[in-house]
Amino acid sequence: MSIAQALRDAAARLQSVSDTPRLDAELLLAHALGIDRNDLLLRQRALVLTPNFDALLERRLAGEPVAYITGVRDFWTISLHVTPDVLIPRPDTETLMEAALDHFRGGSPTRVLDLGTGSGALLLAALDQWPRATGLGVDISTAALTVAQGNAERLGLAERAAFRLGNWGEGVSGQFDLILVNPPYIAGNATLAGDVLHEPHGALFAGAEGLDDYRRIAPMLPALLLPGGMAAIEIGYDQRESVSALLFSQGLSVVCRPDLAGHDRCLVATLPGPC
Template sequence: MTVAERLREATRQLGPESSTGRLDAELLMAAALGASRSELLLRHMRDPAPEAFEALLARRLRDEPVAYILGSAEFYGLEFAVTPAVLIPRADSETAIDAAHEAFSGHAPARILDCGTGSGALLLAALSLFPDAHGVGIDRSAEALAVAAGNAVKLGLAPRAAFHLRDWEQPGWTQDLGGPFDLILANPPYVEDNAPLEAVVRDHEPHGALFAGPEGLDAYRILIPQLPDLMAPSGLALVEIGHRQADAVSAIGRAAGLAAAVHHDLGGRSRIIAFSVDNSGSA
């Protein structure tokens, strides 16, 4: 069977399980061939299908995410190593980096903090955007921090990135982080405990980075009130939310003395809340 024939068959096999069956099959086939996807499509479609593809496809048919199978995912034009210890970076989260780019168009942040850094995607994308900035990523998972540190080395950003094992639910977690920070990034857990999730997420991605109580708001209620003490006077905190959580999360910020502005992702959904110190006297 040729590569083209096997791809058609694999797409049919993946159809009921994946809305991106053809793309998944092509990415796995390219990996089995040791080629890029573009090389696969341009040069290898008539080649015999490699045996290595079958094991990769079998994993995808068991709902394992393609990014974990391949060990990498793209975010903001950068390639990140990912393991089941970290969430897979998603395009929706790029909204935070776009918002940072817009907010700091006239001046760059000097110090950046990433709360719940995971793979390091947000912090390292921001550091790539602001070449004079230094950043700190915190996470309560040592396994996640190892992935993030490896990505910093791989991307040549290690001299400007530090990673610390910290949990914002524990007293003293902000000590010795090097603040205050001009830019704070956070993609905290925000999924409701009983939310129906696709098996590809529910059965494989780390639950500690996904679920946050019956309303999905527990992490915000703990983290956001601590942001003012971490922010520089003109600092900005960009916090990712679920697309139905804008009003609730904004209210948590206002109660902490922060002004809130909503940024939308490419699908037009509420995705990022930009928090700044409210000097209007009407937080």
């Protein structure tokens, strides 16, 4: 069977489990062949189908996310190793990076704090974006920190990125001009489907209203944030008012940014300027 036919057949089969069946097929076949997707698309007439593609396809048909099958996910300007111990970085979360770029307007943060670092996606994207910055990633999961440290080493960022086990900002010393936060925010009774069923539940759910971790994080931010700096905090599409109120109660100024789909996605929190 030709590569083109294999992709068509795989995409047709994946329609029942994926919103992006053709993309999934291409990523899986490229992984099976040991090349990247661009090479697959450019060279498909010269390539020969490999037997292990069927096994990868069956895993996807069983609902396993492509990123866990291939072990790779692109985010912002970097490519990350991911495992079932961490959330899969999503394009929506890049809204936090866009907010940071706008805030620093061609300048650079000096110290970056990533609370709930997971794979290290936000911290390492920030360090790649701003080569003079250093950063700290905090996570409550030792397995996640192992993934993040490995990503820092693969990306050549290990000398500028430190990681520590911790519960949000507890025990973190010093102040930061960029704080990035992507906490669990799904309500406990929410019904999930698709890829998230395979992701670590501790990184998804946050109490009955999905607000438990915001309640822990908000009081920590004023002491951690440098004047003139910003905290970029990811929220669920319907949490703008509730999370903003938690931040307002700590004396922070708050602005909301939408993601590419127009949904409320990022709250930018800053310390108010002098009167």
